[in-house]
Amino acid sequence: MRFFEKILKIDRRWIFLIVGIVVIIPLIFPIGMPVLTTPPVRSLYNYVDKLQGTGKAVMLVTDFDPSTMPELLPMACAILRHCFAKKIPVYLYGGLYSAYVGMAEMALEKTLPDFPDLQYGKDYIFLGYVPGVSLVILGMGGSISGTFNTDYYGNKLDTLPLNKMVDNYKNIGIVIDLSGSASPETWVIYGYQRFGVRIGVGTTAVSAAQYYPMLQTGQFVGMLGGLKGAAEYEQLIKKAGIPTGRLEATIGMDAQSFVHIFLIFIIILGNIAFLITKKRKV
Amino acid sequence: MRRNLPLALAFILGFVMIFQYFIPHPLSQKFYDIFIQQWLIIISIFFYILSWRSFVLYHTNKIRRKKEGWWASIVAIVSFLFMALAGIITKKGYIFNQMYNYVYAPLQATMFSLLAFFVASAAFRAFRARNLEATLLLIAATIVMLGRVSVGSYIWKGLPDFVEWILEYPNMAAQRGIRIGVGLGMIATSLKIILGIERTYLGGGD
Amino acid sequence: MNISTDIWVWIAALLTLFIYSFLYKDNPFYKFAEHLFIGIGVGYTTVLLWFNSVIPKLWNPLVHGTSPMRFFLIIPILIGALMFSIFSKKNNWLIRIPIAIYIGAGSGLAIPLDFEGLIFEQVKGTILTKSMFNSFIVGFSSIVLFIGVIATLVYFYFSKEHKGFVGKTARVGIFYIMIAFGASFGYTVMARVSLLIGRMQFLLHNWLGIIK
Numbered sequence: 001m002r003f004f005e006k007i008l009k010i011d012r013r014w015i016f017l018i019v020g021i022v023v024i025i026p027l028i029f030p031i032g033m034p035v036l037t038t039p040p041v042r043s044l045y046n047y048v049d050k051l052q053g054t055g056k057a058v059m060l061v062t063d064f065d066p067s068t069m070p071e072l073l074p075m076a077c078a079i080l081r082h083c084f085a086k087k088i089p090v091y092l093y094g095g096l097y098s099a100y101v102g103m104a105e106m107a108l109e110k111t112l113p114d115f116p117d118l119q120y121g122k123d124y125i126f127l128g129y130v131p132g133v134s135l136v137i138l139g140m141g142g143s144i145s146g147t148f149n150t151d152y153y154g155n156k157l158d159t160l161p162l163n164k165m166v167d168n169y170k171n172i173g174i175v176i177d178l179s180g181s182a183s184p185e186t187w188v189i190y191g192y193q194r195f196g197v198r199i200g201v202g203t204t205a206v207s208a209a210q211y212y213p214m215l216q217t218g219q220f221v222g223m224l225g226g227l228k229g230a231a232e233y234e235q236l237i238k239k240a241g242i243p244t245g246r247l248e249a250t251i252g253m254d255a256q257s258f259v260h261i262f263l264i265f266i267i268i269l270g271n272i273a274f275l276i277t278k279k280r281k282v
Numbered sequence: 283m284r285r286n287l288p289l290a291l292a293f294i295l296g297f298v299m300i301f302q303y304f305i306p307h308p309l310s311q312k313f314y315d316i317f318i319q320q321w322l323i324i325i326s327i328f329f330y331i332l333s334w335r336s337f338v339l340y341h342t343n344k345i346r347r348k349k350e351g352w353w354a355s356i357v358a359i360v361s362f363l364f365m366a367l368a369g370i371i372t373k374k375g376y377i378f379n380q381m382y383n384y385v386y387a388p389l390q391a392t393m394f395s396l397l398a399f400f401v402a403s404a405a406f407r408a409f410r411a412r413n414l415e416a417t418l419l420l421i422a423a424t425i426v427m428l429g430r431v432s433v434g435s436y437i438w439k440g441l442p443d444f445v446e447w448i449l450e451y452p453n454m455a456a457q458r459g460i461r462i463g464v465g466l467g468m469i470a471t472s473l474k475i476i477l478g479i480e481r482t483y484l485g486g487g488d
Numbered sequence: 489m490n491i492s493t494d495i496w497v498w499i500a501a502l503l504t505l506f507i508y509s510f511l512y513k514d515n516p517f518y519k520f521a522e523h524l525f526i527g528i529g530v531g532y533t534t535v536l537l538w539f540n541s542v543i544p545k546l547w548n549p550l551v552h553g554t555s556p557m558r559f560f561l562i563i564p565i566l567i568g569a570l571m572f573s574i575f576s577k578k579n580n581w582l583i584r585i586p587i588a589i590y591i592g593a594g595s596g597l598a599i600p601l602d603f604e605g606l607i608f609e610q611v612k613g614t615i616l617t618k619s620m621f622n623s624f625i626v627g628f629s630s631i632v633l634f635i636g637v638i639a640t641l642v643y644f645y646f647s648k649e650h651k652g653f654v655g656k657t658a659r660v661g662i663f664y665i666m667i668a669f670g671a672s673f674g675y676t677v678m679a680r681v682s683l684l685i686g687r688m689q690f691l692l693h694n695w696l697g698i699i700k
Binding site: 322358366426460 | 496497499503504507508511519520521522523524526527528529531532533534535538539541542545546561563564565568569570571572574575581585586587588589591592596597598599600601602606607610613614629632633635636638641643644662663664666667668669670671672673674676677678680681686687690
């Protein structure tokens with residue numbers, strides 16, 4: 001009995017320490033548990049894959065900041081690698097808010113070294129930031145160069161070969177929004193409903209559960225949810241023989257498994273301790 | 283005038299944008315292109331003035347009144363000025379990029395990663411199966427936590443598929459009900475703003 | 489072990505440890521890192537706004553443009569400049585004008601789009617169709633979905649007391665909501681842990697070089 005009372009009163013810093021250890025050990029001594037692919041991820045992968053040779057571009061939007069980087073940056077890198085390897089033109093858009101642009105730059109820095117033959121302006125364009133949120137989405141339906149004027153580096157968009165072919169959503173095969181907030185809904189409402197451009201989403205695990213309704217109605221083509229979603233996409237491109245770089249999401253899945261087991265254990269332990277001490281007081 | 287002019291503007295523009303959606307005439311499209319692509323975006327650039335003002339006022343007040351931790355406000359202002367000047371003078375050069383990649387990004391990522399520890403502590407102390415509803419919540423959470431990681435398929439082969447079913451049907455049913463409610467609420471709020479019933483965006487005073 | 493010799497990696501690692509020191513207790517190192525983060529964030533936004541919005545949207549069209557229509561841009565610039573009125577005690581009410589324009593136009597844009605995206609599509613997706621019953625599992629699951637949506641909407645309908653049939657339906661709605669919240673909690677835990685794993689990977693791989 002006293003043991004359970006002590007358990008309930010334990011200093012939370014011991015829990016912090018154990019969580020830290022449970023994360024670090026599988027990273028240092030990986031087991032390599034398999035990552036099974038789920039239908040929403042496979043849907044998105046197949047849709048992007050089918051754009052090869054159609055001349056349509058993928059618009060990858062990094063609507064996330066460093067707070068969700070561990071989950072969403074691996075997704076950005078995996079999707080970029082997929083597009084670059086299959087020669088699918090890419091508009092990399094640094095997001096609806098200014099703090100997100102750096103993430104797009106980071107994704108490029110991590111992926112470009114493996115694709116030295118790519119030509120900027122022809123194979124990919126990096127759009128910077130313009131304020132307006134939903135207005136920017138609506139503006140791109142008319143003209144991307146009209147909305148942005150220049151790319152992130154200051155080049156006039158109407159001088160770039162890719163933008164001459166693709167200046168609005170008509171020649172964009174899919175917009176993939178990677179976001180930890182409600183941006184995917186904004187893209188659906190202002191992009192898909194208004195202009196019919198198809199939307200794919202990569203989201204943090206926090207938001208993934210709430211996007212299933214939009215997945216079922218077809219408003220989202222597919223969805224990558226959390227670190228697992230990123231790991232699944234990494235495995236799909238690895239199977240396709242595409243250079244993957246360091247599989248950050250896949251490496252993290254072992255640690256994820258162990259922490260989840262630990263958390264379930266302490267929830268059960270906490271409930272047992274609570275029930276026993278409650279009975280004792282009665 | 284001080285309240286009526288902004289209310290009138292919101293009213294007119296609100297209805298103009300609703301009707302514009304249903305009018306396919308080229309003039310309507312031209313108006314949309316100019317007003318949305320250019321004018322509203324230009325206006326939204328100036329909104330940042332509010333955020334700068336709040337930031338500078340808060341920290342300079344703290345320094346002036348020597349409140350607790352005022353030295354940290356000096357750090358905030360100096361780092362703001364350094365980052366802004368470094369970026370503008372070097373035209374987003376090396377120092378600016380390095381500060382983003384190795385100071386801002388790690389700091390923000392680490393701040394949010396603290397939540398993992400607090401979630402664990404909260405799960406242990408507060409997550410109790412006090413009644414049927416709480417027990418249902420706990421069971422659903424446990425199943426999802428196990429099923430979404432690799433170890434779940436070792437416990438039961440069908441667990442990942444079962445979790446997918448829970449997410450696609452019972453979870454989605456509730457999320458859809460909530461989403462429809464939210465959609466109706468957003469439309470009601472938008473109408474209230476356009477009709478001048480909701481006026482909190484005008485602030486206090488005359 | 490292959491410790492990094494890059495000064496910037498060391499700076500990032502030390503700042504990471506400063507933040508984690510908060511787990512033991514609040515301290516000046518944490519406060520320093522916290523305020524550094526705030527200041528740099530605001531500075532970063534300022535620079536991006538300058539180069540990606542002010543220069544291409546305001547400066548270049550007005551100063552370097554050739555079309556006479558470009559002078560119409562002065563109208564939104566003047567409207568936006570009313571934001572500076574916040575610094576005047578007498579005329580600070582003028583700030584309401586650009587805010588009202590933005591919010592009014594935004595609300596008007598949102599109404600038809602919200603109807604389509606959030607309501608019509610969602611209702612459409614809930615309707616039972618004949619083709620759903622070609623498979624037993626899909627048919628059964630679709631009924632589960634249909635009942636759940638109706639029950640959840642009934643739960644959130646507070647204009648009628650939750651008694652009798654309405655009460656029972658609302659109770660079913662609560663069960664669905666609890667399952668959804670449980671799933672959300674499970675996912676939330678996953679998300680938070682992923683953030684921690686990401687930082688640990690940085691410390692162990694990029695900084696200390698312990699893992700590949």
